[in-house]
Amino acid sequence: MMKLKRHLNLEKKISLFVIAAALFSGCGNEQEKTDYVARVNNSFLTRDEFSHIIDTSVASNVQKNEVIRNWIDRELVYLQAKKEGITGNKEYNMLIKDSEKELAGSFLIKKISSGTKLNYAESDILKYFEQHKDEFRLNSNSFFLNLISFSDEDKAVEFRAMLLNSNWEKAVNAFRGDSSIEEIHSNIFLREEDIHPVKVARVVKRLYPPEISIVISDSERYYTIVQLLGKYAKGTLPPFKIIKPEVKERFIDEKTKEVVDQYIRSLYSTNDIEVKY
Known part of the structure; x- marks a missing residue:
């Protein structure tokens, strides 16, 4: 997991x-x-x-x-x-x-x-968002954040100190390729229930943008630092630029489904089909 x-x-x-x-x-x-x-x-x-x-x-x-x-x-x-x-x-x-x-x-x-190549413009994604706004309202509290986890506590402390004195991009670049990094996420949007372990979720809920967390240790001996960029309450509509990846994924899924449905319909004309109750 x-x-x-x-x-x-x-x-x-x-x-x-x-x-x-x-x-x-x-x-x-x-x-x-x-x-x-x-x-x-x-x-x-x-x-x-x-x-x-x-x-x-x-x-x-x-x-x-x-x-x-x-x-x-x-x-x-x-x-x-x-x-x-x-x-x-x-x-x-x-x-x-x-x-x-x-x-x-x-x-x-x-x-x-x-094998399907979809032709669309970035404006089509925005248009899709505008047409389906209510469907993108949050069903739970959500957070826009940066997150990094280390297997080495000293490295985690060092990273946090650098982050406090610079910014996320500079700190990440300085540690790029470090073998103690277990996972790293920049500008990621997550529902509360998708943040694990629970200990990290609890800390995130107490932060205020653009606050940086303490080094959070968990039972699996990983050390995590979170920088909160934004928090959004259940029922609200996040800005398009934040949830654009999710909107784009859904837009592409629907367009691909249309192609697949059209292909399946074409099979009806090339096969002998009979329905008997």
């Missing part, structure tokens, strides 16, 4: 991997694996598979360990289910068949989505 923000897509990636493993288990000859990050009996999580679940170049050790633990848990349950004959029953195989269709369909939709 990310210290700062919970990502449900991580769980989805792991679930997708497990479903795929179940679908294709037994296909081909099992080769000896030596380059792996985890093993349960004769099941392996290879480095290549691991990097497909999580971006190992930016993920912290905590995030990597969480992914590995989830994989081991799921693999243990899956292997036990095989021992108890679950994978041989009719209901399971019907579900696998449906899952195979869902998985294949998901890959096709992903292929179409990734």
